[in-house]
Amino acid sequence: MFAEEWPLMMFTLISQLAIGSFIMLVLIRSMLAKKDALSAQRLTSFGFLAVGPIMALALFFSLFHLGTPMGAYRSILNLSSSWLSREILTAGLFFVLWFATYKAYQKENAGNALGWITSLVGLLTIFSMASIYSSSIRPAWSNAHTFIAFFGATLVLGYAGTMALIGHIVKGQTLSAEAMAALKKVGYAAAVALIIPLIYLPVYFGNLNSGDAAAQASSMLLSGSYLIPLVLRWVLSLIGVMMLINVIVKQSKGAKTLPANSILLAVALILVGEFIGRYVFYASAVSIMIG
Amino acid sequence: MAQLGFYYDMTICTSCKVCQIACSDKNDLEVGTLFRKVHNFEGGKFPKPWAYNLSMACNHCAEPKCTKNCPTGALYKREKDGIVMFDEEKCIGCKLCTWSCPYGAPKYIESKGKSGKCNFCVDLIDAGEQPACVDACQMRALEFGDIEELRKKYGNTADIKGLPESGITHPSITITPNKEAMK
Amino acid sequence: MANLVDKAITHKLSRRSFLGLSAGAVAAVALPGCGLQKVDAEKAAELSQKEGEWITAACWHNCGGRCLNKAYVVDGVVLRQKTDDTHPDSPDFPQQRGCARGRSHRKMVLGADRLKYPMKRKNWEPGGGKKELRGKDEWVRITWDEALDIMASELKRVKEKYGNAGFFAPAGGSGGGMEPQRLLNAYGGCTERWGNVSWGSWPDVYSTVTGLPNNGASSGNDRFRLRDSKLIILWGANPAQSSQGLPTYNYLQAKKAGAKFIVIDPLYTESARTLGDEWIPVRPATDTTLLLGMAHHIITNNLLDQKFLDNCTIGFDADHMPEGADPKENFKDYVLGTYDGTPKTAEWASKICGVSAEIIQKFAQEYATTKPAAIISGGAPARINNGEHLPHAMMTLAYMTGNVGIPGAGVSPNMHNSATNAGPALVQPGGNGIPKVNNPIAQNRINSGEMWDAVLNGQFTESKGKKIDVNIQMIWNWFSHTLNQRAGATRGIEAHKKVEFAVAQNLFLTTDARYSDLVLPVTSQWERLGGLLTGNREILIYHTQVIKPLFEAKSDMWIVTEIAKRLGVDTKIVNPISEEQQLYNAIAGAKVIKADGSDYEKLVTMTAEDIQELGAKGTPQTGRISYQEFKEKGIYQVPRSRGDKLEFTSFEDFLADPVGKKLATPSGKFEIYCDSLSKKIEKIGFSTKSPIPKYDPPLEGYEDGLKDGYNFQIVTIHYYRRSHSTLDNVPWLREAFPQEFWMNASDAANLGIKNNDIVKVTSRHGTVIRPAYVTERIMPGVVALGEGAWVEMDEQAGVDKAGSTGILNGHIATGQGHSGYNSCNVKVEKYDKPLEPDVKWPQRIIF
Known part of the structure; x- marks a missing residue:
């Protein structure tokens, strides 16, 4: 499975990381814009720069999925009905808008509107991405679970990415109380984004179990061969997010610094957790084809 | 728009697979890629076993998911007769068609970096001939023609055990099933 | 033909990909004169623009069918195949459509594994040379000159040292008269193989019991008369798999006409699935007990057609025994167990054959009370050791119920090309004109079941009680893949490792080639001039050359002619008539039955130009179709329709007048007591058989x-x-x-x-x-x-x-x-x- 689908795993994960990070950064920037403009700029500028190359990397990986990568440009020729065309278009648009946003946000006083528009395009990219899988003939994918999982992963990865980027830029310097508060809020948002898919999981299993043979086969895979990875995926992501929130909560009350090691460890746990989650997503999808 | 389709009489098919081979010959396919494949199903208990075969290529669905999902427009329905056509020049090998078709008709061909599928032998049809598979059938179990005509003649059965539900794509095929294959 | 050009252009893409051969060794393309090789894109594009030609391609194998196969060739490159579309298809006048194997021919003929050059085993030397390495030694490419010199010197050496009996030419069958044997016979003879492989125990039983000089395949009903059947019993016959082409489709027409089908087979075959109304699984090699159990039911329930038995058979009961025979040795008393104390009841049979007594009785009842009913056997049930009782019992069962000689009834092994279409050929080729070369030591014939032992142990059975010593030191394999296809391949491999020299002519490194010292690449039928092929009784196929010979492949005749030159054997004896003349002879001599069935007439009109085109000598003639039409269509199919004069059911004459039109048996009747069969089997010397059918458990049954x-x-x-x-x-x-x-x-x-x-x-x-x-x-x-x-x-x-x-x-x-x-x-x-x-x-x- 991995040999075949790794480009898509990398593309979806990394593009979700990029878009999620962008959204988180816009959130932080807008929260701090009035209260602490300096922090807003200081905390997010490096992040805004980094999102572009990360997104480019994602798009680069996606080329490896294509049998004829030189024809990649043709992938936007069927916007009227193909979610893949829409995904590539919105992803490209996101990339262009990211550049505009990045340029604009080099000025401290630039408004947040552009960031929100770009975020919205990013969310449309994720929606298109989920729709591709959702419109397949694999019941494990053609389920609301795909949307919940992809949007959830976007915010969780975005949170992890943002924390890593901010952690990298502030390097032990003291942050303002407002900044800490903003980081705390995005942390809670990420926690919610993580918990919702977990809560949905029983519903998902229920859907699969009451579905056709392929759906049941997926359910059996998830509760059989892939049970351990599935559990591991949740444990790792949960620990990672909790650790990050814990660090911020503690630091808000104390030194108001971001301890690099703890943050990196937590981010790593989240990345590994999400990676395993995505692997299971691909590996457990059974097609309804003849047989 | 007229819609061409297949008729398949499962009850007399002997699984000789000449349709499959004739298809591979016509389309120059290498091992590993089949545009038409004969599937075999069996069950029961000795001395009352049952078995049936299912020869299937592209069903040139009324509402194909492959054409809808294909990002390049390489897959499209021909206006004249509803054939699901494939334009190899346009294909970029994204494999989405293989995720889209409930019948497994489009195949990804590694050596080409592109997909491929049954095009109803459109060149033969346009020249007034029959598709290679239909022409090949030793039992005359395969026919092609206007699907509405075929349905009038043979009934409208596209839902059989082993096949996904026809409501997904409305395949242009009608089958005379063995009783064990009936849903 | 203009639309072919358009087609070729539309096909440009797929064709290019074919010619591009991305998969490397998997496929290959032939270019004139240069064998298998990859064609570059430019050449491919060029080809795709050209108009090609559909050539009737030989589909020449011993497959049990015979169909029309055509190859689309552009500039010597075979691009695709098709089957019969020479006329519209209908159940009464069907197209001769080919099977998956026929449609794969280009992948065989143009396979990357074709033998390309003569080659020898690396460690081979005159007299053997590390013989134990046969089958695993390396191969060394050699020139034809070297290969032919080796052949000539080994033939001389073995002849000098061991005499002509030291040569073993095991191909046999229809290959027996073919090229290497001609050379060997002209060179003083060789040891041959004998023994039928396909028809099991049918041939001698059928011919002695009915007096017809054949194995029974052409007896029974043709495809139209089958539609008169009320019950068709396919006994160990699986035409869907064993006789592809039309037979299963023909049976389907009989089914549509109302025939019920019962299929007897240990396997629930595709024939059983598509045709069968009932499937009766039976243990292999025990069918005779099933037949005897049925006979018991028929006798004890007074279901006999006594009139038929009395008028048309001998040996059924004590009152109808041939002169000199022990009256106790009659079939009825054997079945009833009058003298041996074992009634052959359904219960008795059930224990052996695995069919329940109830089913046996029901089956017997149905068969005996349905007329016309046909028993159509494959060779399979009779393909058992000491199996002569089985066909004999099967035929007897039909005689007991009078199910012979009336349209839709019969008992015969209608398998292979005769499946669903018994009767004399309605169209047939002329002879090729080559005189036979007799084997001066023709008494050296070894049975298939002894040949490898004879190589290893130096002795074989000539006839009852007579063993002959033989010292085989050269095996010449060609044509029939004997080592792989005869029973006892394990012994055969040992035998190949024992002799001083083994050679194979083949298209591929088949089993016999692999265990040889010298391997000679031959051309396939696609690379030869052409020929006529027979199949079911209604068709004659004329195939012509599709491509030029690949690499260094040569025809078998070229090979033996070149060897003959080196041996000083008269090439006029080995190779007396040109290929062109042989083909002409076959075509000019082809004949077709007249519509009223009275006689045959010439099939092909040939003008002086036609004869010249063929490169042969002959005189123009008038026939039913023109030579050019025959060549272009590649087939002649006799027009048929229900009720025509060509319909066939065997023994109709005899049944109408059993006294006046006696059978060619000693009694003039069907011989349920068949002394000539017993004597024949005894004389052969391997086993014995009672004159009436009994159950004699087959060896390894x-x-x-x-x-x-x-x-x-x-x-x-x-x-x-x-x-x-x-x-x-x-x-x-x-x-x-x-x-x-x-x-x-x-x-x-x-x-x-x-x-x-x-x-x-x-x-x-x-x-x-x-x-x-x-x-x-x-x-x-x-x-x-x-x-x-x-x-x-x-x-x-x-x-x-x-x-x-x-x-x-x-x-x-x-x-x-x-x-x-x-x-x-x-x-x-x-x-x-x-x-x-x-x-x-x-x-x-x-x-």
Whole structure:
């Protein structure tokens, strides 16, 4: 499975990381814009720069999925009905808008509107991405679970990415109380984004179990061969997010610094957790084809 | 728009697979890629076993998911007769068609970096001939023609055990099933 | 033809990809004069713009069918194939459509594994040279001159040292009169092989019991008369698989006309599935008991057609015995157990054949009370050791119910080309004009069941009580893949390793080529001038050359002619008539029956230009169709319709006048008591047979298996994937039809075997491994494997990985010297090592 689908795993994960990070950064920037403009700029500028190359990397990986990568440009020729065309278009648009946003946000006083528009395009990219899988003939994918999982992963990865980027830029310097508060809020948002898919999981299993043979086969895979990875995926992501929130909560009350090691460890746990989650997503999808 | 389709009489098919081979010959396919494949199903208990075969290529669905999902427009329905056509020049090998078709008709061909599928032998049809598979059938179990005509003649059965539900794509095929294959 | 150009252009893309050969060694393309090679894109584009030609391509194998095969050729490149579209298709005048194997021909003829050059075994030297390395030595490419010199010097050497009997030419069958044998005969003779392999025990039984000089294949009904049948019993016949082309479709017409079908077979075959109203599974090699059990029911329930028995048969009861015969030795009393104390009741039969007594009685009742009913047997049930009782009992059953000689009734082995279409050929080729070269030592004929032992032990059975010494030191393989296809391949490999010189002519490195010292590449029929092929009685096919010879391949005739020159043998004897003249002779001599069935007339009109075009000498003639039409269509199909004068049912004459139109048997009747059969079998010297049909458990049949702890009976089935062993190497066919080992699900469960597990199958004679196909479609206690896979020995493990049934079958001579493939017992166990699907095995490409 991995040999075949790794480009898509990398593309979806990394593009979700990029878009999620962008959204988180816009959130932080807008929260701090009035209260602490300096922090807003200081905390997010490096992040805004980094999102572009990360997104480019994602798009680069996606080329490896294509049998004829030189024809990649043709992938936007069927916007009227193909979610893949829409995904590539919105992803490209996101990339262009990211550049505009990045340029604009080099000025401290630039408004947040552009960031929100770009975020919205990013969310449309994720929606298109989920729709591709959702419109397949694999019941494990053609389920609301795909949307919940992809949007959830976007915010969780975005949170992890943002924390890593901010952690990298502030390097032990003291942050303002407002900044800490903003980081705390995005942390809670990420926690919610993580918990919702977990809560949905029983519903998902229920859907699969009451579905056709392929759906049941997926359910059996998830509760059989892939049970351990599935559990591991949740444990790792949960620990990672909790650790990050814990660090911020503690630091808000104390030194108001971001301890690099703890943050990196937590981010790593989240990345590994999400990676395993995505692997299971691909590996457990059974097609309804003849047989 | 007229819609061409297949008729398949499962009850007399002997699984000789000449349709499959004739298809591979016509389309120059290498091992590993089949545009038409004969599937075999069996069950029961000795001395009352049952078995049936299912020869299937592209069903040139009324509402194909492959054409809808294909990002390049390489897959499209021909206006004249509803054939699901494939334009190899346009294909970029994204494999989405293989995720889209409930019948497994489009195949990804590694050596080409592109997909491929049954095009109803459109060149033969346009020249007034029959598709290679239909022409090949030793039992005359395969026919092609206007699907509405075929349905009038043979009934409208596209839902059989082993096949996904026809409501997904409305395949242009009608089958005379063995009783064990009936849903 | 103009639309072909358009078609070619539309096809540009797919064609280019074909010619591009991205998959490398998997496929190959022929270019004129340069053999198999990749064509560059430019050449491909050029070809795709050109108009090609549909050429009637030979489909020449011993497949049990015969169909029209055409190849589309552009500039010498074969781009695709098609089948019969020379006329509209209808059930009464059907197209002669080919099968998956025929449609794969270009992948065989143009396969990357074609032998390209003459080659010799690296360690070979005159007299042998590390003979133990045969089968695994390296190959060295040599020139034709060297190859022919080796042939000539070895022939001289062996003749001088061991005499002509030292040459063994085992091809036999229809290959017996072919090229190498002509040379050997002209050079003083050789030891030959004999013994029928396909028809089991039918031939001698049928000919002695009915007096017809044949194996029974042409008896029964033609396809129209079959529609008169009320009941058709397919006894061990699976035309869907064994006689592809029209037979199953013809049977379908009989079914549509109202015939009920009962299929007797240990396997629930595709024929049983599509045609059968009932399936009666029976243990292999025990059918005779089923027949006797039925006979018992028919006798004891007064269902006999006594009039038929009285007028048309001899030996049924004590009152109708031939002069001099013991009246107690009549069939009725045997069945009733009057003298041996064992009534052959349905219960008695049931214990042996595995069919319940109730079913036997019901079946007998139905058969005896339905007229017309036809029993149509395959060769399979009779393909058993000492199996002469079986056809004899089957025929007797038909005589008891009078189901012979009326339209829709009959009892005969209508398999192979005669399946569903019995009767004399309605169209036939002329002779090629080549006189036979007689074998000066023709008495040196070894039965298939003794030949390898004779090579190893130096002795064979000439006739009853008469053994002859023989010292075979050269085996010349060609044409029939004898080593792979005759029972006892394990012994055959030993025999090949023993002799001083073994040579093979072939298209591929088949089993016999692999175990030879010298391998000579021959041309396929596609690379030769052309010829006529017969099939069912209504067709004659004229195939012509498709491509030029590939690489250094030569015709068999060229090879033997060149050797003859080196030996100083008169080439005029070996090769007396040009290919062109032979073809002309066959075409000009072709004849077709008149519509009223009264006589034959010439088929082909030939003008002086036609004869010149063929490059032959002859005089113009007038026939039914023009030569050009024959050539372009590639086929002549006799017009037929229901009720025409060409319909056929055997023995109609005899039945109408049993006194006036006596049969050519000693009694002039069907011989239920057949002394001539007994005497014939006895004289052959392998086993004996009573004059009436009885149950005599076949060697290695059901009972022997139980006794010796080999608790499964294996049947060897004709396989969709290949024609006997031919086409086994075609990747498309390997993909479509994996070589699976059939076993019943309950047996598999008992042995802990799951579907696709690799199993080891061991008979008294050899061992193979194969993936299991676990199914409910086979009788418990019976297993099955397709015959014809090319032996692939794992020398260390001592197993054949390909699952060649020749390895499992015993090297046994019984009865009339036929091969008893379906009496064989095996043990089955799970194998502990993996086995890759053979479609993924590397092709046998040497150079």
